[in-house]
Each structure stands twice: as structure tokens, then as C-alpha cells.
Amino acid sequence: MAKLVLKFENSVLKEMAVGSKEVSIGRSPENGLVIDNPAVSHYHARVFNEEGRLMLEDFGSMNGTFVNGQRVKMVTLKPGDSVGIGKHTIVVSESRDLDGFASGNGSAKPAAPKINETVMLDTKERREFLQKVAAVGESSQVAPSRLKVPTLIVRKGRTNQCEYALNDKLTVIGKSGMATVKLKGWFAPKAAVQITRRDDHSYYIGAADKVPSVNGQPILHPTILSSGDIIAVAGIELEFVYRD
């Protein structure tokens, strides 16, 4: 029995055996093999067995179906063929390893594939995919700010230091024991404001006991801080800068 392996770039998304029943391919959820992408027609193509041969037929799709780079209408498929639909690829192979995959050591009966089962991207493919994603992420990062130290400079009011380098993922401004920027005075709030660092190294300010303002605007939702922003809360003013 043949199987179809749906891939996107280097990631394996799905594997499906083709038995006596045909497999329809398209964007519409009624298809046997759904490819959710605007480049794919709702009913794009089908794969079916005819007299022991595996056939592929394009349903006159808008963007076409390609086998090994050639646009096709109806062809016989053989193991190793690569079917191109939009940016996705379907590789044709023997389904031996699919059975093996489902049953582990091969002694158990293959479990029926469950719909919507959570799966991992295949590990080797995944590593390549993640590397690629990481590369994209790196290149789109604003490089200069990453090398600089995010710092709060006290412009107005009484605190325990006149400057704070933000090294932690969580920075609290208030009277609380865990506060980095310590407020003084009887009625100072325990935790007025929190600043959190996210995984992309950006810093977000959010309200705690008090609603702070940044450049005169009240902060009702967590908001990203930029160099030069003036934070005002509980009687103090701080400037957020990226220091060299």
C-alpha cells in the first residue's frame, strides 16, 4: 500500500495511507487530505488506485498540481514522486513505515489514526525548521537594543537609588520587599507597577496597585517600553533608556 506524506518546507505535517478508497486533496475540510492554505483550491486533486496503479488527478485547480516539477492533469504515481500543491509537497512512498510507526515494535495491531490527535513535528525536520525560524527571528531583531542595558533613571521623587539596571525578568516598583525600585513614605503602594521582560527581550510595563502613565498617557494594558519613555507613578518619574 502506498502512503502520502504531506510536507511544508522541511516539516512533515501528516502521513496518510491510500487504500482502495480514493484520497481527495484540497482546502475544504471535507477532503481526505486537507491543506489549509489560500494557494490550494477547495477541491484541488485526488489520488486513487486503479488496476493496481496509483493515480493522481488534478480537478482543474487554479494554481495547478505538479509532479516532480511538471504541471499535470492525470498521471500515474510511483514511490519517490514529489507532488507540489501550492507551497506544500506530498511525497509518495510505500506505507511499510507508517504501519511500523503506529504499532511501535510491529507486534501490536496498528492503532487506527485518530483525528485531531496532537502530534510533534518530526524531530529531525523540526530541528531544521526551528533553526530556520530562529534565523528569521534573529535577522528581524533590532540588534542595537539587545547589546545595551535597559535602565530606569530617576528623574523626580524619592527612591533608594538614582538608577536601576533592569537585569531581571520581573521588576517591581513599590514598597514591597521584592520591589527593585523601592518607594519611600507611609502611604506608598506595596507594588505600584510591574515591568516584565519577554522572550524577545522587549520590556512591558503594566498596572499593579496603580495605573502608571507613560509620556502622559495612562497605561491600561501592558505596553512595550521604548528608549526615552517617561514613566510617572506614585509621585515619582522615571526615564526608561537603553544604556551602552
Next chain:
Amino acid sequence: MEIEFGAQSDTGCVRENNEDSYRVVPEMNLFVLSDGMGGLESGEVASQLAVDTVLARCREAEKNPSLPLAGERIEGVSTASNQLASAIRSANEVVYRTAQQGAGQRGMGATVVAVRCTDERMSVAHVGDSRIYRLRGDEFEQLTRDHSFVAEQVRHGKMTAEEAASSTMQNVLVRALGIEPTVEVDVSEELLMENDTVLLCSDGLTRELSDAQIAAVLGECEEPQATARRLVDMAKQAGGGDNVTVVVLRRAAKPVGAIARIGRWFKKSA
């Protein structure tokens, strides 16, 4: 600091077994939830191993703070956060080893979300597509970022949020416990204020209900156990296509005495 909590787990309306697990340790203010995957019963095994290992390692670290961490220390976060991340890395090793040994358990893995509160500092750690949300006043925020294929596509601008919501690839993860010998754990820290409500949930909840629906329930309900039950009921009414598990916690407000009330009045007018 007093934390009230509630939890509810349900197989849902479609699946035959519940592959979700959760554990709560009130004396440590530790809350852990895991969603298992893999054929036969390996999903259930994976999620139970994950939550039990996280608990065991956190307890050990609590008793003996000089225990070495599994993996590298993360800079800029507390010891408790590092212990939590370390416990999750250990859980990964345990699930991975079990998956390698057991027959018919290929594809075995699990997500994990965990919260530990030490004073007002809340450590948040996760791997996979289970989520943690916080409601503070009217502000509802997702504190975790899904390690799923579609979420990564959205973050890198290759897919819109709408495309992701209707994608057939929602079930594809890029990070989970038990898949590789080591795993990267995302850790962040948040402030836990009085009356903050925090929700840990498996994707069985978020596939059925929108953020707005979830936020509304968290905002309306007073008692965490009632909130948990209501969320699970709503997810089942909406289809219940997957196992649904939620853990809800809320930092209780201190009873307000006369002097404190005067203090508050002063603060407001300040």
C-alpha cells in the same frame, strides 16, 4: 498570602480516555497541569509522569535548596523559578526515558504548564500548547506563548491569527516533553496581586472557547472551584472535542480593618 483554588478535569464528549493530568500542592502554592499525547494509553502515562515528576523535584528542592539544578541556571529569575524550570527538565527526561523503553509508545509526549507563588512573585513555566492566563481587574492576559506550529507561524508573520484559528495544523507542536533528551523550558515571572485570578488550562478549553468567553467567566465567578466547573461545562457544551482540564487560582484579598481602610482612603486621595 492566601491563595484559593479550584480544579476540574473532564474526558470531553468525543475522546474515550482523559490524557490530561493536574496536581495542586497548596502548602507550596504549586499548580501543575499536563496534556499527554501518544497512542494507546501512553498519553495518560506521559501526563501523569510529567506532573508527578515536577511535584517530586520541587519538593526535593524545597527540602534541600543546595540540590544541583537539572540544566543551566536562568539569569534574572528567582531560585524558585529556577527550581521549577529544573523540575520540568527532569520531567522531560523521565517521559523521554519511558517513551524510549516502552514498546508501542513512540509519539509519547506531554505539554506542561506550572505556576509557583513565593510571596507575591509568581513563577510561570511551560512547554507545549497548554496555557496560563491572568485576569487583573478588566485586563485579561495570556502569560504563555504556545509552542505550536501555527503560533510560531503567526509570531513570524507567516500566518494571520484568523488563519491560525481555522488551520488544520493546530494540533502540531514544535516543543513538548518526552520527545528529545533535553528540552528548553520557557520561564517568566509575574506579580500576583490581591484579587488576581490565574487560569491554567489544556487546549481542550481554548479550542472550544474564545478568550473573551473565558475572561467573562473568570470575571463573573467568585469561587475558584465554581469557576473551574463552569469553564469545563461550557467547553463541553461547545463540543468538547478534546479532554478539558482547568486549574483556577486566586489570591484572596486581606480582610480590611478599620485602620487599613483609613490608610486606603489616604492613598486614594494622595
